[in-house]
Amino acid sequence: MLGSQDRHEQMRVTRIIALTDEATDMRGLHFIDTLCAQAKPGQYIMIWNPEAEEVPMSLASFSRDGTSSVLVREVGESTRALCGMNKGDKIGIRGPFGNGYVLQGKSPLIVSGGTGVVTLVPLAEEYVAKGIRPTFVLGARNEKLLPFRERLENLLGKDLHISTDDGSIGFKGYASELAKEIMGERKFDSVYTCGPELMMVSLFKETEKLGLNIQASLERYIKCAVGLCGSCAIGPYRVCKDGPVFTTEMLRKVYDEFGKSRLDPSGQAIRVEH
Amino acid sequence: MSQLSLAVELPGIRLRNPVLNAAGILGLSTKLLKRVYEGGAGAVVTKSIGLHQRHGHDNPTLVSVEGGVLNAMGLPNPGAEYFVDIIKELKSESIPVVASFFGATIEEFKNVADILSEAGVDALELNCSCPNVAEEMGMLGADPLNTEKVTAAVKEVAKPPVFVKLSPNVTDIGEIARAAEKGGADAITAVNTLKGMAVDIDLMRPILTNVTGGLSGPALKPVALRCVYEVSNAVNIPVIGCGGIMSWRDAIEYLLCGATAVEMGTAVMTKSFDVYGAVADGIRRYLRENGFKEVKEIVGLAR
Numbered sequence: 001m002l003g004s005q006d007r008h009e010q011m012r013v014t015r016i017i018a019l020t021d022e023a024t025d026m027r028g029l030h031f032i033d034t035l036c037a038q039a040k041p042g043q044y045i046m047i048w049n050p051e052a053e054e055v056p057m058s059l060a061s062f063s064r065d066g067t068s069s070v071l072v073r074e075v076g077e078s079t080r081a082l083c084g085m086n087k088g089d090k091i092g093i094r095g096p097f098g099n100g101y102v103l104q105g106k107s108p109l110i111v112s113g114g115t116g117v118v119t120l121v122p123l124a125e126e127y128v129a130k131g132i133r134p135t136f137v138l139g140a141r142n143e144k145l146l147p148f149r150e151r152l153e154n155l156l157g158k159d160l161h162i163s164t165d166d167g168s169i170g171f172k173g174y175a176s177e178l179a180k181e182i183m184g185e186r187k188f189d190s191v192y193t194c195g196p197e198l199m200m201v202s203l204f205k206e207t208e209k210l211g212l213n214i215q216a217s218l219e220r221y222i223k224c225a226v227g228l229c230g231s232c233a234i235g236p237y238r239v240c241k242d243g244p245v246f247t248t249e250m251l252r253k254v255y256d257e258f259g260k261s262r263l264d265p266s267g268q269a270i271r272v273e274h
Numbered sequence: 275m276s277q278l279s280l281a282v283e284l285p286g287i288r289l290r291n292p293v294l295n296a297a298g299i300l301g302l303s304t305k306l307l308k309r310v311y312e313g314g315a316g317a318v319v320t321k322s323i324g325l326h327q328r329h330g331h332d333n334p335t336l337v338s339v340e341g342g343v344l345n346a347m348g349l350p351n352p353g354a355e356y357f358v359d360i361i362k363e364l365k366s367e368s369i370p371v372v373a374s375f376f377g378a379t380i381e382e383f384k385n386v387a388d389i390l391s392e393a394g395v396d397a398l399e400l401n402c403s404c405p406n407v408a409e410e411m412g413m414l415g416a417d418p419l420n421t422e423k424v425t426a427a428v429k430e431v432a433k434p435p436v437f438v439k440l441s442p443n444v445t446d447i448g449e450i451a452r453a454a455e456k457g458g459a460d461a462i463t464a465v466n467t468l469k470g471m472a473v474d475i476d477l478m479r480p481i482l483t484n485v486t487g488g489l490s491g492p493a494l495k496p497v498a499l500r501c502v503y504e505v506s507n508a509v510n511i512p513v514i515g516c517g518g519i520m521s522w523r524d525a526i527e528y529l530l531c532g533a534t535a536v537e538m539g540t541a542v543m544t545k546s547f548d549v550y551g552a553v554a555d556g557i558r559r560y561l562r563e564n565g566f567k568e569v570k571e572i573v574g575l576a577r
Binding site for chain 1: 298299300301302303305306308309321327328329330332333334335336337338339343345347350351352353356472474476477479481483539540542543
């Protein structure tokens with residue numbers, strides 16, 4: 001039934017309790033919400049600065065003390081409005097939504113590109129809490145754009161591998177390229193990825209070649225977030241509810257759209273650019 | 275009991291069972307609508323299609339409320355010409371398709387009906403009852419004369435049968451239904467969402483960007499059920515019931531009140547796509563347990 005027990009689907013208003021700067025162009029927004037505190041790695045919320053549009057954001061952290069956070073990069077009006085908020089400002093929250101990652105590996109490889117790291121850090125932390133230290137590839141355009149680098153260095157030590165497009169630090173090239181090298185040297189039983197879609201496509205192809213399971217977190221235009229409107233459709237799935245984490249089997253079913261086309265807010269298919 | 279059949283006849287279209295998805299639900303893509311059909315629906319209903327591409331309203335466009343959901347999507351759709359391919363893909367898989375559509379003017383209603391007819395849909399569902407957009411596009415169906423006019427205009431060009439979807443936000447829905455029938459409607463879908471609003475007391479403002487939205491889900495059911503009862507008493511054409519159906523029991527209530535078929539939307543929020551098949555199975559069990567052989571035998575029994 002739909003009722004008060006389904007509170008995660010309802011709009012709650014809470015305050016920003018802290019703001020943090022990450023890399024050079026990202027802001028962490030921290031808030032208290034009991035339902036977000038119980039989230040799973042890979043889940044997202046709909047977050048709303050009441051002066052602008054409500055948007056989907058992956059949870060970058062959530063802890064038992066009730067504090068959660070999202071990491072916002074300015075890419076348009078709504079994200080600019082979120083980045084410009086102050087401590088004490090009110091935000092609206094719906095969620096957490098989506099399936100999240102499944103922890104199924106004994107030797108996992110995690111591959112992150114750009115802001116994709118947001119969903120993957122909580123995953124790495126949960127693996128470490130279970131006594132498994134994943135291998136983590138953290139990729140970005142350059143050294144200044146590596147969010148959560150310290151958090152990951154402290155967590156993973158030498159199992160953190162860095163790549164930058166311009167080679168300003170670590171491996172020069174895409175995270176997927178470094179990941180392929182590492183997969184050639186060592187054996188993994190599961191791969192996780194979040195980042196630019198074309199990078200994820202490249203990694204998916206590699207895992208198919210090697211016969212490895214992959215879980216990839218996809219992004220589409222999300223409106224309702226509860227699986228009703230179909231705006232976030234890819235193949236037979238709704239990114240908002242069946243995803244955002246897609247397994248190998250699901251990726252095979254959406255292969256003609258993965259890295260190729262997405263729906264714009266009207267429902268017309270447009271090209272995936274990156 | 276092998277003769278027990280769930281098949282129902284709507285004008286121009288025979289369905290394997292009387293359970294459809296409601297317009298606006300998952301109706302933007304071929305593969306999601308195919309999943310609705312594979313989940314057990316008797317036919318699929320598309321998102322409401324207009325003449326031109328529309329992005330709809332800004333988020334928040336949906337908010338969960340006690341007993342249901344309020345939405346103000348604002349008729350996002352890719353435009354009729356674009357949608358032709360999606361209809362053709364569905365038809366190539368032999369899926370019965372009802373195309374929901376709207377227009378900003380009576381001329382636009384005709385144009386869209388014409389394009390969708392040519393695309394090969396099995397039926398058109400004329401949406402003159404969206405509460406979330408400007409009146410000329412949305413609540414044309416609040417007035418009997420306008421309802422009759424737009425129905426008659428669409429009937430001039432439509433090749434497949436035309437179902438007219440009515441709003442519960444009117445004083446006398448029976449009168450509107452009679453006007454649609456007079457305009458030549460082949461069936462009535464009752465009802466669209468009930469206009470409502472949600473306010474946040476911390477923000478001291480409405481939650482939806484559009485301020486008001488349409489209520490769906492269990493809270494709508496008693497109102498919608500009454501509408502179906504009144505409409506089926508007012509007209510001699512079939513009625514499709516819609517509003518807050520979450521289980522097969524709800525669907526039976528609609529059939530007993532005079533609906534020939536039902537549409538379900540909000541249930542998909544808490545249940546899987548199989549909900550369509552599960553409701554059809556429940557209807558089958560009910561018919562068997564009560565000694566009926568066909569759905570139409572129970573239509574309108576609650577008098």
